[in-house]
Amino acid sequence: MSLWPLVLGTIAGCYLLKLAGYFVPSRVLDHPQVRRLVELVPVALLAALVVVEALADGRHIDWNGARMAGFAAGAVAVWRRAPFIVVVVVAGLVAALLRLA
Amino acid sequence: MTAAPAERRAVVRDSLSVGAAVGAYGFAFGAASVSAGLSVLQTCLLSLLAFTGGTQFAVVSVVAGGGGTGAALGSGLLLGARNMLYAMRLAPLLHVRGLRRFVAALGTIDESTAMAVARDDDDLARVAFWWTFIGVFTFWNLSTLLGAVAGSLIDPQTIGLDAVVPAAFLAFLAPRLRAGAVEKRVAVGGASIAAVLIPLTPPGVPVLASCAALLLAGRMR
Numbered sequence: 001m002s003l004w005p006l007v008l009g010t011i012a013g014c015y016l017l018k019l020a021g022y023f024v025p026s027r028v029l030d031h032p033q034v035r036r037l038v039e040l041v042p043v044a045l046l047a048a049l050v051v052v053e054a055l056a057d058g059r060h061i062d063w064n065g066a067r068m069a070g071f072a073a074g075a076v077a078v079w080r081r082a083p084f085i086v087v088v089v090v091a092g093l094v095a096a097l098l099r100l101a
Numbered sequence: 102m103t104a105a106p107a108e109r110r111a112v113v114r115d116s117l118s119v120g121a122a123v124g125a126y127g128f129a130f131g132a133a134s135v136s137a138g139l140s141v142l143q144t145c146l147l148s149l150l151a152f153t154g155g156t157q158f159a160v161v162s163v164v165a166g167g168g169g170t171g172a173a174l175g176s177g178l179l180l181g182a183r184n185m186l187y188a189m190r191l192a193p194l195l196h197v198r199g200l201r202r203f204v205a206a207l208g209t210i211d212e213s214t215a216m217a218v219a220r221d222d223d224d225l226a227r228v229a230f231w232w233t234f235i236g237v238f239t240f241w242n243l244s245t246l247l248g249a250v251a252g253s254l255i256d257p258q259t260i261g262l263d264a265v266v267p268a269a270f271l272a273f274l275a276p277r278l279r280a281g282a283v284e285k286r287v288a289v290g291g292a293s294i295a296a297v298l299i300p301l302t303p304p305g306v307p308v309l310a311s312c313a314a315l316l317l318a319g320r321m322r
Contacts, residue, residue, distance in 0.1 A: 003138065003139055003140075003143060003164065004143070005170055006160065006164065006170045006173055006174060007139065007143045007146060007147060009170070009174050010147060010151050010156070010157070010160050010173075010174060010177050010178075011146065011147065011150040011151045013174065013177070013178045013181065014150075014151040014152070014153050014156055014177070014178070014181045014184070015150065015151065015206065015207065017178065017181050017182055017184055017185045018153075018181075018184045018185065018187075018188050018206040018207065018209045019188070019202075019203065019206040020185050020188070021184070021185040021186065021187065021188020021189040021190075021191075021192065021206075021209065022188050022189075022191075022192050022197070022202050022205065022206055023202075024185075024189075030189060035186060036318070037315065038182050038183050038185070038186050039183070039186075039277075040283070040284070040287050040315050040318055041179050041180070041182065041183075041312055041315065042155070042179075042180050042183060042277065043274065043277050043278070043284050043287045043288050043291065044287050044288065044290065044291030044294075044311040044312050044313075044314040044315060045159065045176060045179060045180055045291065045308060045311055045312065046155070046180075046270050046271075046273055046274040046277070046288075046291075047274060047287075047288035047289070047290075047291035047292040047295070047311065047314075048291045048292060048294065048295035048307060048308045048310075048311030049158075049159055049162055049176075049267075049270040049295075049308055050267050050270045050271050050274060050292065051267075051292045051295045051296050051299075051307075052162070052166060052295050052299065052307055052308055053162055053166075053263075053266045053267035053270060054267040055296065055299065056166060056299045056304070056307070058166065058167050058304055059299060059300050059301075059302075059303070059304065060299075060300065061299060061300060064263070066261070066264070067261075067263045067264045068264075069264075070261045070263075070264025070265070070268070071264045071267045071268050071271075073264075073268075074264065074265070074267075074268025074269075074271065074272075075268060075271055077268075078268065078271050078272050078275050079275075081275075083122065084122055084123070084125060084126055084269075084272055085122065085124070085125035087268050087269070087271075087272045088125040088126065088128075088129055088265050088268065088269060088272075089125065090268075091261060091264045091265045091268035091269075092129075092260050092261035092262065092264060092265045093261065094261065094264065095261030095263065095264035095265075096259060096260050096261040099258070099259065099261070
């Protein structure tokens with residue numbers, strides 16, 4: 001499957017969404033309910049992405065020890081409000097070192 | 102209303118340092134994208150033209166998991182819809198006209214919006230928006246390229262990329278979780294839906310279906 005339709009669709013869609021905010025009169029979209037919906041949808045999606053990325057291998061649940069440990073270390077960094085770069089480095093380093101061991 | 106030069110310089114400095122901070126994330130995106138099967142060119146085009154980190158990450162994550170174009174695009178655009186609200190918020194602050202609107206639209210992302218709306222002064226808000234855009238755009242695209250090249254040279258598992266990606270999504274989610282109880286409920290709901298559906302549905306569906314957790318938000322207040 002070519003990935004070009006997806007790449008071009010993502011580019012067009014993301015840009016048009018941004019642009020729409022400058023052209024659509026704000027009274028059309030600026031309802032508290034719409035605002036809340038758009039705020040909450042990413043919360044559900046991001047939580048799902050965390051679970052899928054941490055646990056799934058296709059349609060299987062895959063408990064990979066090194067990945068789990070790296071993710072857990074990254075999660076602690078997030079909880080401690082570490083800067084983004086620390087989260088990324090800690091998660092990667094822990095998983096990488098465990099694989100070397 | 103024009104702000105003092107010293108104030109403007111401070112805002113420019115802060116804005117550029119926000120840009121530098123996204124570098125690590127861009128590197129992870131570049132590596133994740135090529136390991137999902139996108140080419141270096143496709144990866145770099147996403148960063149240049151879609152230019153919205155969370156959405157780009159979600160799209161390549163669904164592809165990496167074996168999800169179809171529809172599921173990947175659906176998840177990405179649902180995440181990208183927040184940029185439209187940012188644009189509505191920024192439009193009266195930026196006073197952009199003509200062609201500049203099309204450039205401002207590209208730069209309408211989490212970071213530039215947060216930096217702009219944090220100012221009480223419209224002039225400083227504009228400085229913050231444009232310089233955060235410039236900083237993030239520069240670092241995001243350079244680090245995407247580096248990550249994509251690195252990811253195509255070495256096995257991303259050896260640098261622990263598979264642990265970095267879920268941690269990155271968690272870092273993205275965390276400030277939203279701290280916003281309130283409804284957010285926490287929706288997050289737990291979304292995560293549970295995804296976990297249950299992983300073995301039951303085609304890849305990509307668990308992510309999209311997590312939106313049903315919004316029903317847990319009650320009357321959305």
